[in-house]
Amino acid sequence: MSKKQFLIGFGTTFTIFALFVFFFLEPKFGPQLTNVNQDPDTNTETSLTPTPLENDAMNPDYGNLSEDQQKIADKAIGNLLNSISGLNPSMIKVLNIEEKEFNDSSLECPKEGENYAKVVTPGYKITLQADNIIYDYRVASEGDNIILCEE
Structure with missing residues (x-):
């Protein structure tokens, strides 16, 4: 050996x-x-019982959203966190989440020069706030279509 x-x-x-x-x-x-x-x-x-922190840096302010609504809002929150450096989840507040049937696949937020399927598309309009700025997101119920609607 x-x-x-x-x-x-x-x-x-x-x-x-x-x-x-x-x-x-x-x-x-x-x-x-x-x-x-x-x-x-x-x-x-x-024994000691841990006390949760009031300002948990890992969680956004969901308000009174249900667990299912939080999962939907997390799609928009993840997109926002990936697009703004220095932003952490505790800085984000979910102001509103509204279930909608959009008139086309643009989720009523078309970008100039783009073509969209003219089909009713179920999804959500999600309003977030971070650093006193309001963000209007559209999220399709099916798939990964997440749009920051900028006017």
């Missing part, structure tokens, strides 16, 4: 052993989350 073959075999064995230890043996290091605090008088355990 050559030195190279030995090192490859040893490295593989060591990696498998390390993964076994990591996944199957109880850790004996780092912070322990059990027995957070024990009351000496009653000998009962108490």
Whole structure:
């Protein structure tokens, strides 16, 4: 067996052993989350409950939208976040979401020089606000048609 073959075999064995230890043996290091605090008088355990942050940087202000409406609004929010640098989700507020049947595939927001199918297209008109600027989005119910309607 050559030195190279030995090192490859040893490295593989060591990696498998390390993964076994990591996944199957109880850790004996780092912070322990059990027995957070024990009351000496009653000998009962108490624990801490995390409190959510009021200004969660990972969530926009959805207002009173249902979970389904939030998923629809997320399409427009994702588009807005990708188009403006420095914007984070907590800076976005959903002002309105309205289900509509648009007259064509432009979602009633045609761009000059473009052709659109003249079919009734179900979708949503979504109004967002970020940094005191109002954004008018149109999102088709089917597919990935997301349009920022700029006038």
